Amino acid sequence: MDFGIAVGTLLAFCLTYVILKSGKMWRRARSLPPGPTPLPFIGNLHQVRPWDITKSLMKLHKKYGSVYTVHLGQEPHVVLCGYQAVKEALIDNSEIFGERGFYPVFYNFTKGDGIAFSKGEKWKRLRRFALHILRDFGMGKRSIEERIQEEAQYLVEEFRKTNMSPCNPITLVGRAVSNVICSVVFGNRFDYEDKNFTLLVSCIQNNFTIMSKISGVLYNFYSDLMDYLPGPHKDIFTNFEKLTDFIEEKVKKNQESLDPNNPRDYVDCFLIKMEKEKNNSENFFNMNTLVMSSLILFFGGTETISLTLRYGFLILMKYPAIAAKVQEEIDHVIGRHRMPSYEDRTRMPYTTAVLHEIQRYADVIPLSLTHELTADINFRGYNLHKGTQVTLLMTSVHRDPTQYQDPDKFDPTNFLDANGRFKKREALMPFSAGKRICLGESLAMTELFIYFTTILQNFSFKSLIPSEKLDLTPLGVGLGNIPIPYEICMIPR
Numbered sequence: 001m002d003f004g005i006a007v008g009t010l011l012a013f014c015l016t017y018v019i020l021k022s023g024k025m026w027r028r029a030r031s032l033p034p035g036p037t038p039l040p041f042i043g044n045l046h047q048v049r050p051w052d053i054t055k056s057l058m059k060l061h062k063k064y065g066s067v068y069t070v071h072l073g074q075e076p077h078v079v080l081c082g083y084q085a086v087k088e089a090l091i092d093n094s095e096i097f098g099e100r101g102f103y104p105v106f107y108n109f110t111k112g113d114g115i116a117f118s119k120g121e122k123w124k125r126l127r128r129f130a131l132h133i134l135r136d137f138g139m140g141k142r143s144i145e146e147r148i149q150e151e152a153q154y155l156v157e158e159f160r161k162t163n164m165s166p167c168n169p170i171t172l173v174g175r176a177v178s179n180v181i182c183s184v185v186f187g188n189r190f191d192y193e194d195k196n197f198t199l200l201v202s203c204i205q206n207n208f209t210i211m212s213k214i215s216g217v218l219y220n221f222y223s224d225l226m227d228y229l230p231g232p233h234k235d236i237f238t239n240f241e242k243l244t245d246f247i248e249e250k251v252k253k254n255q256e257s258l259d260p261n262n263p264r265d266y267v268d269c270f271l272i273k274m275e276k277e278k279n280n281s282e283n284f285f286n287m288n289t290l291v292m293s294s295l296i297l298f299f300g301g302t303e304t305i306s307l308t309l310r311y312g313f314l315i316l317m318k319y320p321a322i323a324a325k326v327q328e329e330i331d332h333v334i335g336r337h338r339m340p341s342y343e344d345r346t347r348m349p350y351t352t353a354v355l356h357e358i359q360r361y362a363d364v365i366p367l368s369l370t371h372e373l374t375a376d377i378n379f380r381g382y383n384l385h386k387g388t389q390v391t392l393l394m395t396s397v398h399r400d401p402t403q404y405q406d407p408d409k410f411d412p413t414n415f416l417d418a419n420g421r422f423k424k425r426e427a428l429m430p431f432s433a434g435k436r437i438c439l440g441e442s443l444a445m446t447e448l449f450i451y452f453t454t455i456l457q458n459f460s461f462k463s464l465i466p467s468e469k470l471d472l473t474p475l476g477v478g479l480g481n482i483p484i485p486y487e488i489c490m491i492p493r
């Protein structure tokens, strides 16, 4: 065939493809809530900047209101904004808004297995089982609290070793937090210098960072194309493979020493369940769901808490008067020598308010995880169809001016009443809400309180730069809001 004819045929083919694709995209867009006009292939990339996705979506919220459509890549997403709309969806219509949506960067690896990224009956069974086991192993009970208290003391010792010299808290805090989930899933903590453990924690931290930056966000928009391109997003899958190897190795060890009458941890319980269910025609308990569920517990349970604590330290370096007031309450209620317990929070309204305000202000998971509709629904005048992808703009809940007087200001009085008592706010949803609400909420709250109070009981924070110059703007804004790396001096009290 003549070269010119070949090129012409190819161009005609590409053009037809683009027209068909665009036609389909625009037809679909017509039946969805209004939003910026998408372009073929790129969707709304010209309005939604991948390095600044939350800010871009907040800007569109101002223009289009509480419900609008945006094409992330070629996939239309209905974006819900502000406390009222998010509550109406996740809480008032929890069944319909409660399915997991498509999140390519996780799907590529999990293939829809494990607690967080499975759907339907499989998800229900895996989630119920995990909650049951986590509770039995002490989630919200004393035994896990003791493990957190013990780990908090290890962390204090490690910070003491810094001898007041500047340190980035990311490594130590990550290891301390990860050790708690290690005790639940594997039944033991690790030494902070253990080579396999440090690798595990750094893989989690690296993946969280990449997913929160441009290449992770772009992967979610254009996964088909990105699979063929080099870049940091490739490391995500290598890191997940390393984590899987670590987990598989641990599972093998558990299998070798398993006593069905005396389960030691989550992995043992899962192995026993696998054996029980092996003849069940609808069996969701297999090696793959065990490995993926353990991996998600690690991933979900490490960087989220570590990030909140690191943001908290940074905020308190910027506002030393607030830190001093928390320390005053700690000294008054707990003293300098007794280990803080979760029960103490009931007598510490100011500290509790500061922690809640840190969660609101840091807003560590600004877009939650994508949801999907399980049925058609008329929502706020729009007919939305089963299977529609829903993005929850949590930042717009946490910065909702109808809920908070001055939402861009860090202000613990948001969570205090006129008498200085702690005041709960419905418009605080760091763990999301409804059917898919974070499975680790109570474990996370216990950890946050105990780590935060133990550290402030033992140290004051000193910044290397004047506090007014500390920048609280997040660095990464995709999966997570990551604070700009900083150094802190831990000054023993």
Ligand code: HEM
Pocket: 100, 115, 116, 117, 127, 296, 297, 298, 300, 301, 302, 304, 305, 308, 364, 365, 368, 369, 370, 430, 431, 432, 433, 435, 436, 437, 438, 439, 440, 441, 443, 444
């Ligand atoms: C401050 C700490 C944490 C924050 C801010 C956080 C936040 C979230 C958010 C926003 C979601 C998505 C919910 C949705 O789809 O609507 C989620 C899901 C999840 N989180 Fe957390 N999380 C934290 C700690 C933890 C811990 C400690 C664990 C492990 C025990 C954990 C395990 C999970 C799991 C398994 C899911 C998936 C739930 C499902 O799909 O049913 N998270 N988390």
